[in-house]
Amino acid sequence: MTDLLEALVYGLTIFTLAAFVGVEVIGRVPSLLHTPLMAATNAISGISLVGSMVAAGANRGPVATALGTIAVAAASLNVVGGFVITDRMLRMFKKRPGAKR
Amino acid sequence: MNAELVVRLAYLAASVLFVIALRGLAAPQTARRGVVYAELGMALAVAGTLLRREIVSYGFLLAGAFAGAAAGTLISLRIPMTRMPERIAFSHAFGGLAVALVGLAEHSHRVRDGPPMNGVELAAAGLEVTLGAVTFSGSLVAFGKLGELLPSRPIALRGQNVVNGLLAAAALALVVVPVAHPEASAAIYAAAAVALVLGVSLVLPIGGADMPVVICVLNAYAGLAAAATGFALRNDVLIVCGALDGASGLLLGRAMSRAMNRSFSNVLFGAFGAVDARAPEAAPPPTVASVEDAAVVLSAARTLVVVPGYGLAVSQAQHALRDLATALAAGGCTVRYAVHPVAGRMPGHMNVLLAEANVPYDELFDLDAINADFASTDVALVVGANDVVNPAARTDPASPIYGMPILAADAARTCIVLKRSLAPGFAGIDNALFTRPGTLLVLGDAKKTLGALAAAVKAG
Incomplete structure (x- = not known):
């Protein structure tokens, strides 16, 4: 049981720190890119693929x-489709030709 | 070095790459490179997983992966940008499904091969399955509403919130009970079933105009479900990605709620727009203008601000709008676009549509950046937007949208509103902008109207 609780606290540590990093990083994404952001996080959360692979192949x-x-x-x-559509969207965002930076 | 360590290091590298990828999304110039980092991270995580010694047979694994990847690529390459909200809701559903199934698979494996799961493991797996199932069925309902397979108006029973509360309590009980009674582990299937019903019952009462918030909340649920999987499987990269995804959903949802001056709970449990009990006030009749009249006004404008709304997406009018803007710009008019955070059905919906129509992103402005400029603008062109330009949000404390920050289209010298018909807007709220002096209403399908306007401007 101690071992399990230790794993739980360890997981909570990772989760909490990652959530803070997420808030910091995602807070900087402009509203212009909110749809690509959702598509990208969708693809990233397809990481449950690694859990699925073990379930399917063991x-x-x-x-x-x-x-x-x-x-x-x-x-x-989700992973493949998410990346494809994120890139498809991001390709469309263009600056005005000749606009100054 | 043993394989287990290599796998964990691969997961660590993947986590770092995902954070770098999200950081890239801070600007359009770096965003595409960011996606490449995320792809690398995913490739590393998958490669690391293939090294794990639990994986002994590859047939089913590869078949599933190829089927999913092929379907995902096909859908993502073909789906029109106007249907992006459905696409996102659909992938939340699949994310939830994957997570719930992983939890059930792990449970069945432990029942069959032992050792049986203990209390904490059962709680983590139960939470994972429950969150996954809620996300799955809730997202399917959202998908149906967005795709007009289901009515997008709120469908609420009397006492809906009580029913939902009871369902949530039941699901929670089914997750918690096995902690003390690990032999009752089959409760996980009951929890999944209750969660499926709960997902449907949570999203059905929410109206189409509130979909931006719902999509964000489902995004957060999908993230939390993935994190719960990480806890159940003791997998760090799952916890990190779940936390990132959850944070993203919550942040976006909060931004959307703020843009409507409402709380999360009000959106989720308020069945907004179900009824507008107030008697309609006697409004003056609107000024309905012909395409020709509107074209004359537009041609004379030196400055134009376009306010796009969901109607733009519905009639797929983004290219026609761009044509008109190009014609006006050729005549010396300065054209800009004002994008309200909740215009459309998901965060950033309008930006993507306009980007698709080749509108440069430096012509797109958000609420705070452009609102002060309406007063010095000749014409505000409202295309299929309603609540986001409704002055009642500023002036009428009794209005359901009172306090919502709106685009000040009414401050422009002239306002041209493209509208399908004289019927009230989505939330059923009267809009004084449409009836005030100085507003011209042009009725009809936005795409056709914009096409006719562009032709008239070019001819004139």
Whole structure:
């Protein structure tokens, strides 16, 4: 049990610090780019792919494999699709030709 | 060095790359490079995971990955920019689904192969599955509303909030009970089922105009669900990404709520726009103008500020708008765009549409940057926007939108409003801007009207 609580506190430490970093970094994103931001964070949160991969590939019985495979498909759809669409949007943002910086 | 350490270092590097990527989004010039960093981070995380010794068979894994990647690429390349809010809601649904399934898979594995999950692990897995399921069904409803598969008006039962409270309490109980009674671990399936109902019941009562906030909240839920997965699987990179995603959703949601002068809870539990009980005041009839009249006014303008709204997206009029702006600019008019934070159905919706139509981003201004300039503007052209220019937000304490910061289109010398019909706006609130002297209403589909205006301006 101590071991588990330790893991919990460790996880909370990481979570809290990452949340603060997130607030700092994301607070600087201008409203102009809020839609690409959402698409990008969507792709990044597709990181649950790494959990899905273990579920799908570890020979843990038919239920786990089936659920894991669907999860892998859903997460990869978010990761790949999210990056593709973020880039597609960002490519469209252009400055006025000849505008001064 | 053992493989486990290599994997964890890969996850650490991935986390750092994700933060660098988000930092890149602070400016359009660095944003695309940022995305490359994020892609690198993801590639590292996936490569690291493939090294893990638990993974022994690749068939199903690769099949799922290829199917998902192919579908994701296809959808993302083809979907029109006007449908971006649906696309985002849809991917929140898939994010929630993946997380919930990972939790259920882990549970079934531990039941089958042992050792059985203990209390803390069950709580983390239960939380993960519950959040994932709420995100999944809630996002599907949001997707349906945005795509007009479901009515976008609020659908609320009497006592909806009580029902939702009970559902949430039930889900929480089903997550907590196994902590003390690990043998009752099958409660996780019941928690998932309750959470699915809760997701539907949370989002159905929320009206289309409040979708920007809902999308952000679902984004935050998706992030928290991913973080809970990290806790359940003891996976650092999942916790970091979940926290980043959750922070992003909450920050954006707060910005959206502020732009409507409402609290989170009011948006989420207020069933806004369900009823407007006030008797409509006798408003003076609006001045309806022909396309020709409006074109004359536009041609004479030296300064123009365009106020785009959701109607622009609905009629896919962004290219027609750009044509008109180009024609006017060729005649010496200075054209700028005023973008309200909640114009459209998601944060930044209008910016993306205008960018698609090749409007340079230095012509786009947000509320604070442009509001003082309306007073010295010849013409404000309102395209499919309503609440974000409603002066009642400043003047009428009884109005449901009172206190919301609005774009001061009414301060411009002339205001031209493109509107589908004389019917009241989305939230069913009268808009005095449309009936005041000095406002010309041009009725009809925005795309057709803008096309006709551009033709008339070019001909004149």
